[in-house]
Amino acid sequence: MRRKGITLVELLVVMAIVALSAGGIFFAYRSLVRETIRQSLFAKNEQDVEVLLTSLRKDLEGIGFGVPMDRLKVGTPTCNGLTDFAGSNSVVGIAFNCLSGNDELYFLNLATRSFRNSGCWWAIDGSGNVATQGRRWTLEDCPSIPPTGENLLCLDMASKATTSCNSPNTLIFTMGDRTSVGDFAVRYYLSNANLPKECAPNTFNLLKQVNGDSTGRPIASCVAVFRVRYFDGQGYTTNIDDINNLRAIRLCLLMQVGGKMDTQMDPPNRFEQCGDITINPEWRWYRWKLVEEDIPLRNIRK
Incomplete structure (x- = not known):
């Protein structure tokens, strides 16, 4: 007489195989995710x-x-x-x-603070003409002349000693709201x-x-x-x-x-x-x- 259906033992065997397969897939997936995260963190x-x-x-x-x-x-x-x-x-x-x-x-670096014109400087040539130098720390262009309302540090081009900001052959640096070089x-x-x-x-x-x-x-x-x-x-x-x-x-x-x-x-x-x-x-x-x-x-x- 031909048997119909499946026995309890066969069902349990099938369930065990499915569980093992699912477990293997899960652990493989978890390892893949872990390695992907590790590689992403490494790249970052x-x-x-x-x-x-x-x-x-x-x-x-x-x-x-x-x-x-x-x-x-x-x-x-x-x-x-x-x-x-x-x-x-x-x-x-x-x-x-x-x-x-x-x-x-x-x-010491007068460009280290991130105020608006940080990194800008100007040069006054022997004829009194002002040229803009450098760029802002945000990579924007600097003002064409030294900004008003900010403290300025002026150095003689040759000696790098402090001098008047209106003197020819002068380098002008802005210090923002700071008054001392030591603040930088x-x-x-x-x-x-x-x-x-x-x-x-x-x-x-x-x-x-x-x-x-x-x-x-x-x-x-x-x-x-x-x-x-x-x-x-x-x-x-x-x-x-x-x-x-x-x-x-x-x-x-x-x-x-x-x-x-x-x-x-x-x-x-x-x-x-x-x-x-x-x-x-x-x-x-x-x-x-x-x-x-x-x-x-x-x-x-x-």
Whole structure:
């Protein structure tokens, strides 16, 4: 006699096969989604690194912009010493071995504050004609003449000493509502406060603090190492006596890109010019970007 239908055992077997197939598809889908998110986060972090470097280049290439001659010196700031640096006669300085052995970078740049005409400057030639130079930090054109209602800093073209704003052969810089060059002193440093949860252990936020601000503004997160060196045209050093020999600032950063991985990977363990890196064992679960770049300084010659 021919049997019709299916037995309970056959039904259970079919259900088990369907459940296993569905489970496999689910886990494969979850792994695919996780990898897609990881790759997207990695791509975003790589882009964030480029944005950070663009911002750093803009700030550091302008070191000495609008700075009088008497401040064109290399200083020796101490860690967390922005106020003292702003009151010194220095245009750039590095505080070494601060938080967890990392460095802090200090400098003066009249284009570092984001007021309307930040980055603009003008030149009065020998005949008294005024020419507009530079561009606003928003990339807009600057006014054709120095703006009224803003404080101006005027320097002699040859000596870079302060002079009358109506004198021939004069450079004119705007300071917005600020009255002191020291108000444009900047500190780049690391802090472990308010670190995002996706950052690896023993990493930091990179902050930028302008003199007068109570706290720094976060520039990047998940930074493991931040070091700075001077380049004098011959080599890299932590000490330089004559600012006329200073050619560039060497930036060295080790930054996390992406979240925690499922497999381990050895992170970079040394910079070419900034020394060895002490590796935290937990860092092997993360992907890293090692950045080492010279930023030329063109505004610091006496």
